[in-house]
Amino acid sequence: MSTPGDPNVRVTPAVAATGLDQDAVLATENVTKHFGGLTAVDSVDFTVAEGELRCLIGPNGAGKSTLLELITGQLSPTKGHVYFDGIDLTDMPAHERIDAGLSVKFQSPHIYEGLTVAQNLQIPLQRTDCDDIRSATHETLEEIELADRADTPAGDLSHGQQQRLEIGMATTLEPTLMLLDEPVAGMSVEETASVADLIRSLNDDGMAFVVIEHDMEFVRTISDQVTVLNQGSIFRQGPIEEIEADEAVQRIYLGEDA
Ligand SMILES: Nc1ncnc2c1ncn2[C@@H]1O[C@H](COP(=O)(O)OP(=O)(O)OP(=O)(O)O)[C@@H](O)[C@H]1O
Structure with a gap:
């Protein structure tokens, strides 16, 4: 789904760009962001x-x-630079990155509250080449454990159900990589466990997946590998x-420089 034939896209294997992992699907190289005088x-x-x-x-x-x-x-x-699936997408607009296989779910739910759960899933499915939207909707409803709420307006779902719905909407595009920003913030223990199971x-x-998370119990449940960022730089990985x-990681969480 990436567009290697596009002359505007610089095709560079992630490994060649970074000298890092041969199997990398995502690699940032020396990526830096300044906001005025602040290096974020x-x-x-x-x-x-x-x-x-x-x-x-x-x-x-x-x-x-x-x-x-x-x-x-x-x-x-x-x-x-940002490389994904061997393509330099640093200059690629956000919506094209989604088509290339990179999905994202931000902190607050981006769902259509007035539409039913099933209709919400059908919106991204219509962007795909899926020829049986009905079956695909049903399959996703089962996956996100909302089959019994298919005809419920999304605005009537609990916070945890809305988060699962949005993850489901992102999965309909069959991304290679999904980025989640604090997917369980504000959730009950049961809702958190259900999102962990889904991920x-x-x-x-x-x-x-890349999951940004503060809830260490949740991190422990879902992930083997962790990257620690501090003051804009990678502090530890493992x-x-x-x-x-x-x-040293414990100290930075206490606000002391390590
Ligand atoms: N649009 C912006 N304009 C100016 N400064 C910004 C902007 N966005 C973020 N920052 C600053 O960049 C730094 C990094 O912010 P960022 O939100 O990426 O941190 P974070 O690790 O996600 O924090 P949190 O866990 O609190 O969400 C902070 O000092 C923040 O104030």
């Missing part, structure tokens, strides 16, 4: 392997959302157990 993201090389589920954590103001918006194209980097099931089917045991 500072020369970040962030990679995600094919099929990986990586959590991005860090204290408030670390640059997590800014990095996500640089990847999705909501923001343009001051310098650096794990989609990941088992091969979808890669398995969740190592990251949680790292005293």
Whole structure:
């Protein structure tokens, strides 16, 4: 679904660009974002392997959302590049990145509250080449455990159900990589567990994820690999157990420079 034939797109294998992981589906190279005199993201090389589920954590103001918006194209980097599936999409508009296989779910739900749950799913499906929208809608309803709410206006769903619906809307486009910004913020324990199950099931089917999250219990439940961002830079990367045991990581969460 990417457009390697497009002369405006510079095709460069992520590995060649970064010298990093051969299997990287996403690679940022030296990506930097200044807001006036503030450097929100500072020369970040962030990679995600094919099929990986990586959590991005860090204290408030670390640059997590800014990095996500640089990847999705909501923001343009001051310098650096973003490679996805071997394509340099640094200059590609956000909507084209979605077509290339990069989906995003921001913190607040972006759903059509006046339409039913099923109708919400049909909107993105109409953008695909799916020839049986009815079956595809049903399949997604089952996956997000909202089959019994198919005809309910989306505005009447609970917060957790709305988040699952939006993840379902993103999955209809069959993305290679889904980016989620704090998907369980404000959710009950049960709702959080249900979103964790959904993410794990989609990941088992091969979808890669980057999940920004503050809830460490949730991070522990879904993810093996964690990247810690601090003051705009990658501070640590590794398995969740190592990251949680790292005293320098603990210190940055207390607001002390490590
Ligand atoms: N549009 C903007 N204009 C100016 N400064 C911004 C803008 N967006 C973010 N910033 C600043 O960039 C820095 C990084 O912000 P960002 O929202 O990326 O951090 P974060 O790690 O996502 O934080 P949080 O966990 O609190 O959401 C902060 O100092 C923030 O105030």
